[in-house]
Each structure stands twice: as C-alpha cells, then as structure tokens.
Amino acid sequence: MTRTPFVVANWKMNGNTQANLAWIESAKPQLHAGHYRCDIAVCAPALYLTQLVDGFKNTAVMVGAQNCASYEEGAYTGEISAAMLADVDCDLVILGHSERRTLFGDTDELVAEKAKLAFSHAVMPILCVGETLEEREAGRTIEVVTRQLRAVLDVTGIMPFVAGAIAYEPVWAIGTGKSATPADAQAVHAALRAELAAYNADASQKVRILYGGSVKPGNARELFEQPDIDGALVGGAALKSSDFLGICDHANALTE
Numbered sequence: 297m298t299r300t301p302f303v304v305a306n307w308k309m310n311g312n313t314q315a316n317l318a319w320i321e322s323a324k325p326q327l328h329a330g331h332y333r334c335d336i337a338v339c340a341p342a343l344y345l346t347q348l349v350d351g352f353k354n355t356a357v358m359v360g361a362q363n364c365a366s367y368e369e370g371a372y373t374g375e376i377s378a379a380m381l382a383d384v385d386c387d388l389v390i391l392g393h394s395e396r397r398t399l400f401g402d403t404d405e406l407v408a409e410k411a412k413l414a415f416s417h418a419v420m421p422i423l424c425v426g427e428t429l430e431e432r433e434a435g436r437t438i439e440v441v442t443r444q445l446r447a448v449l450d451v452t453g454i455m456p457f458v459a460g461a462i463a464y465e466p467v468w469a470i471g472t473g474k475s476a477t478p479a480d481a482q483a484v485h486a487a488l489r490a491e492l493a494a495y496n497a498d499a500s501q502k503v504r505i506l507y508g509g510s511v512k513p514g515n516a517r518e519l520f521e522q523p524d525i526d527g528a529l530v531g532g533a534a535l536k537s538s539d540f541l542g543i544c545d546h547a548n549a550l551t552e
C-alpha cells in the first residue's frame with residue numbers, strides 16, 4: 297500500500313494580511329498544480345482562510361483551519377462552526393492539538409464531537425495525539441496516544457481519517473527544536489496503525505499518519521523514510537515558505 301505523502305503547515309496564531317500574501321506569492325511558483333505529487337495544506341487562523349483559498353487558487357494546495365466548534369450552530373459567542381469552514385471552502389481542520397488541549401480545555405470528548413461535525417460538513421479532520429515528557433518518561437506513550445485515538449474513533453469511526461489524517465505530535469517535541477528520533481516516532485506510528493486496524497484493517501492502511509514536532513528541512517527526510525510516517529505537521533518551519541517547501545521537497549522525493 298502506498299500512501300500519498302502529506303505535508304501540512306500549521307501557522308498557529310501567526311501571520312497578518314501582508315505577511316500571508318508575501319508567503320503565498322513567494323511559494324506560488326512551486327505550488328502550481330502538477331509540480332508536487334505529495335499533498336500539501338496550509339492551516340491558518342480562521343480570519344485568513346478566505347485569503348488563502350483565493351491566494352492558492354489554481355494550485356493543488358488545500359486550506360485548513362486550526363479548530364472548530366463542538367456545536368452545530370447557535371448562541372456560542374466567539375465560536376466558528378464546521379459549517380462555516382465548509383462555507384468558505386476550507387478543506388481541513390486540525391483538531392485536538394496539544395496547545396488546544398492544555399491551554400483551552402479541549403478534552404477527548406470535545407475533540408470527538410468536533411471531528412464528527414467537521415466530517416459531516418466535508419471538512420476533513422486532522423486529529424492530533426501525543427504524550428507529554430512526563431508520560432513518555434513513565435513509559436506511558438502508547439497508552440496515552442491510544443486513549444486519545446480511541447476516544448475519537450469510537451464516536452466517529454475511521455472514515456473521517458482516511459480523508460483527513462492523524463498527527464502524532466509528542467508534546468515535548470513541539471517548538472522545542474527537539475524532534476523525536478525517526479525510530480521512536482516510527483514505533484508510535486506503527487502502534488497507532490495497529491490500533492486503527494482494530495476499526496478497519498483495510499482503511500488503516502490508507503490513513504496518513506503525520507509526525508509533528510520540530511520538523512525542518514534538515515530532519516524531514518529521515519523521518520519520511522520510516523514506513524509508517526506519511527508526512528508532517530509543521531509549526532515553526534512553516535512560517536517561512538522556503539523552509540516549508542524544503543520539507544515538501546523531501547516528501548515529494550518519496551513519490552519518485
């Protein structure tokens with residue numbers, strides 16, 4: 297089974313109209329349809345999704361959000377629904393990022409509701425799972441990521457993630473410059489795929505499992521060479537288009 301590699305930028309709470317435009321313009325010559333055989337997406341703050349959808353017209357780049365509401369619609373001041381994301385042609389949404397879990401109270405149950413709603417509006421969820429340093433040192437990595445995965449898949453089933461993706465992001469590797477070793481990441485990705493197989497063996501081979509946590513052009517290749525690492529969710533290195541495209545180049549090389 298060959299899965300199309302998938303590289304996703306997570307801009308987090310960075311950018312502004314002018315800086316986004318500069319990023320799009322500098323990347324566009326390489327992003328025209330047909331240049332890359334891997335899949336590529338950029339996930340931006342919700343305010344800028346329309347700018348990205350317009351900016352990436354005539355390219356194969358997908359556009360994603362970084363969160364959505366766990367409710368369909370109504371009196372939820374400040375929230376943005378999955379239907380609204382679909383309305384502005386947003387393709388994807390990152391859910392369960394560790395920053396949302398630790399800073400904004402996103403529980404497994406909330407993440408499951410959000411994923412269900414997103415998929416029902418044809419916005420494909422990228423589900424993040426990952427252990428803290430304390431959990432890793434206690435030997436609980438597989439237990440933690442399995443719990444996070446099951447909590448969502450028990451509600452949504454596996455299909456939303458055949459279209460979207462799972463992202464393994466060890467919390468201790470996010471923004472620290474300290475990436476997991478390819479072998480350590482591979483071990484977790486293989487465990488996640490085995491867990492996915494319990495839902496549907498055939499579908500489990502189709503789900504892209506991305507690695508996230510201090511991915512840069514210099515370490516992307518060795519990560520992507522692992523059999524169960526199907527791409528990356530990139531934070532810091534995605535803020536500069538040349539670094540992000542450098543990572544995409546490594547993913548693309550695997551399709552040759």
Ligand code: 13P
Nearest residue numbers: 306470471509510531532
């Ligand atoms: P960094 O690439 O900055 O470590 O961030 C990873 C991340 O959180 C992507 O979602």
